[in-house]
Amino acid sequence: MKIAMSRNSSMTFGQKFWQINWLLIVLLIVLAFIGCAMLYSAGDASWDPWAKRHLTRFSVGLLLMIFVAVIDIRIWLRHAYTLYFIILALLIAVEVIGVISGGAQRWVNLGIVQLQPSEIMKISLVLALAKFFHSVSLEEIGRPRLLIVPLLLVSAPVILVLRQPDLGTAIILIMTAGVIFFLAGVRAWKFGVLIGTILVSLPFAWAMLHSYQKNRILTFLDPESDPLGSGYHIMQSKIALGSGGVFGKGFLEGTQSHLNFLPEKQTDFIFTMLAEEFGMIGGLLLLLVYTLILIYCFAIALRVHNQFGRLVTLGIGGTFFFYIFINIAMVMGLLPVVGIPLPMVSYGGTAMLSILIGFGFIICSYVHRDIRVGRHGNANLD
Numbered sequence: 001m002k003i004a005m006s007r008n009s010s011m012t013f014g015q016k017f018w019q020i021n022w023l024l025i026v027l028l029i030v031l032a033f034i035g036c037a038m039l040y041s042a043g044d045a046s047w048d049p050w051a052k053r054h055l056t057r058f059s060v061g062l063l064l065m066i067f068v069a070v071i072d073i074r075i076w077l078r079h080a081y082t083l084y085f086i087i088l089a090l091l092i093a094v095e096v097i098g099v100i101s102g103g104a105q106r107w108v109n110l111g112i113v114q115l116q117p118s119e120i121m122k123i124s125l126v127l128a129l130a131k132f133f134h135s136v137s138l139e140e141i142g143r144p145r146l147l148i149v150p151l152l153l154v155s156a157p158v159i160l161v162l163r164q165p166d167l168g169t170a171i172i173l174i175m176t177a178g179v180i181f182f183l184a185g186v187r188a189w190k191f192g193v194l195i196g197t198i199l200v201s202l203p204f205a206w207a208m209l210h211s212y213q214k215n216r217i218l219t220f221l222d223p224e225s226d227p228l229g230s231g232y233h234i235m236q237s238k239i240a241l242g243s244g245g246v247f248g249k250g251f252l253e254g255t256q257s258h259l260n261f262l263p264e265k266q267t268d269f270i271f272t273m274l275a276e277e278f279g280m281i282g283g284l285l286l287l288l289v290y291t292l293i294l295i296y297c298f299a300i301a302l303r304v305h306n307q308f309g310r311l312v313t314l315g316i317g318g319t320f321f322f323y324i325f326i327n328i329a330m331v332m333g334l335l336p337v338v339g340i341p342l343p344m345v346s347y348g349g350t351a352m353l354s355i356l357i358g359f360g361f362i363i364c365s366y367v368h369r370d371i372r373v374g375r376h377g378n379a380n381l382d
Contacts, residue, residue: 011367013070016069016070016367017066017070019366019367020066020069020070020363020366020367021296021300021363021366023296024293024296024300024359024362024363025062025065025363027289027292027293027296028062028293028344028356028359029062030289031289031290031293031343031344031345032054032055032058032344034274034286034289034344034345035054035270035342035344035345035346035347036051036054036055036058037051037251038270038273038274038277038345039051039054039266039270039347041251041252041254041257041258041273041277042257042265042266042270042273042347043266044258045252050266050347053347053349054347054352057349057352057353058344058352058356060353061352061353061355061356061357062356064353064356064357064360065356065357065359065360065363066360066363067360068357068360068361068363068364069360069361069363069364069367070364070367071364072368073306073308073309073364073365073367073368073371073373074368074371074373076127076361076364077131077134077308077373080127080128080130080131081128081131083124083127083128084124084125084127084128084153086124087117087120087121087124087157088121088124088156088157088160090108090115090117090120091117091118091121091157091160091161092160093108093117094106094107094108094117094118094160094164095160095163097109098164099114105164106118106164106166113349115350116350116351118157118160118161118164118166118169119169119350119351119353119354120350120353120354120357121157121161121169121173122169122172122173122176122319122354122358123316123319123354123357123358123361125153125154125157125173125176125177126176126180126311126312126315126316126319126358126361127312127361128153129150129153129154129177129180129181129184129311129315130180130307130308130311130312130315131308132149132150132153133150133180133184133185133307133311134306134307134308134311134373138185141184141185141186142185142187147181147186150177150181154173154174154177157173158170158173158174161173166339167338167339168326168338168339168340169340171322171326171338172319172322172323172326172340175318175322176315176318176319176322179314179315179318180311180314180315180318183310183311183314183315184311217336232263233263233264233269233337234331234333234337236256236261236262236263237262237269237272237331237332237333238332238333239256239261240254240256240257240261240262240269240272240273240275240276241272241275241276241331241332243255243256243276244275244276244277244278244279244280244282245279245280246279246280246281247278247279247280247281248275248276248277248278248279248281248282249276249277249279250277251277251278252277253277254273254276254277255276256272256273256276257272257273257276257277262276266346266347267341267346267347267348268327268330268331268337268339268340268341268342268346269331270341270342270345270346270347271283271286271327271328271331271342271345272331274286274345286345287324287328290324293320294317294320294321297313297314297316297317297320297362298314298317300313300362300363300365300366300369301313301314301317301365303366303369304365304366304369305369305370305371305372306368306371306372306373307373308373309364309365309368309369309373310365312361312362312365313361313362313365313366316358316359316361316362317362319358320343320355320358323340323341323342323343323355324342324343326338326340327340327341327342327343327346328342343355
């Protein structure tokens with residue numbers, strides 16, 4: 001084992017390159033091309049305005065993913081907090097100089113690109129929490145006061161994201177943090193206390209919601225109450241889902257989407273358009289690809305010999321799952337509409353780049369799976 005770990009820690013770039021899990025990358029490419037095809041359809045059989053940009057962004061993200069994957073995992077461990085605070089600073093910058101679009105202030109203009117820091121925070125938070133729990137022992141995790149730091153790491157971005165406002169991203173940040181806390185060994189009764197606190201604070205949280213967020217929740221409970229107003233999105237989504245049947249209407253033949261009854265068909269409701277054109281079979285095949293990717297994440301985590309890599313892999317895998325679950329449940333009317341894209345398929349630059357960078361960290365954990373990493377990022381071959 002010591003020989004394997006030593007060899008793994010001193011691999012050349014070429015050796016690391018061939019250690020990359022290429023089948024996982026093939027599955028991500030399949031998702032990207034499914035998204036490209038649906039965006040081509042959403043653009044009325046045109047590469048503009050969405051499909052061409054989607055493909056370009058995926059190409060850039062793929063290169064970033066490979067770059068992240070071949071960097072020594074100990075470097076990412078040492079700089080996890082630095083990355084977190086850089087993104088947190090960008091979230092604060094959104095409050096001051098953020099760009100407003102669609103009634104929300106979520107972007108910051110960096111000159112050559114507009115960045116949505118809340119998307120990248122989903123990955124940065126995983127790295128920061130993984131570093132924290134990697135640096136403490138299981139006995140120390142049992143002390144309640146030790147959880148103050150990770151709770152602050154979670155609370156700061158959640159509060160800033162809620163102010164944008166972006167309820168969907170805040171929910172994913174909280175749920176991902178919960179996964180990492182659980183995997184790190186935090187006792188179940190502490191989750192019970194936290195859930196109880198959340199339930200007690202629900203009336204105060206309701207009072208803090210914006211009017212459109214309250215309308216979304218009320219519409220979720222009774223969409224037929226205002227079918228031409230706040231319930232329009234979800235009603236049209238259900239119609240499109242049902243009209244696709246088992247085999248769908250055919251590529252480019254969707255009526256709800258191409259006659260502009262279906263809103264946000266290129267982003268939040270792209271799964272609805274896919275189900276209308278390719279039916280239940282098309283939807284299930286897409287879910288199969290997602291399932292295979294999630295299985296790969298779990299299998300990689302089982303093979304990683306350091307706590308940081310395991311937590312990063314399962315944390316980012318959890319984030320990916322929450323993206324999928326919330327988006328599909330949302331368009332089916334099982335959850336309120338909260339503006340979460342379908343990963344790798346929906347149109348959105350920062351979301352795609354953050355997901356691909358996240359998978360870069362997962363592959364990095366696999367490439368360096370035999371390294372036993374010390375609490376502060378140094379090699380530990382004992």
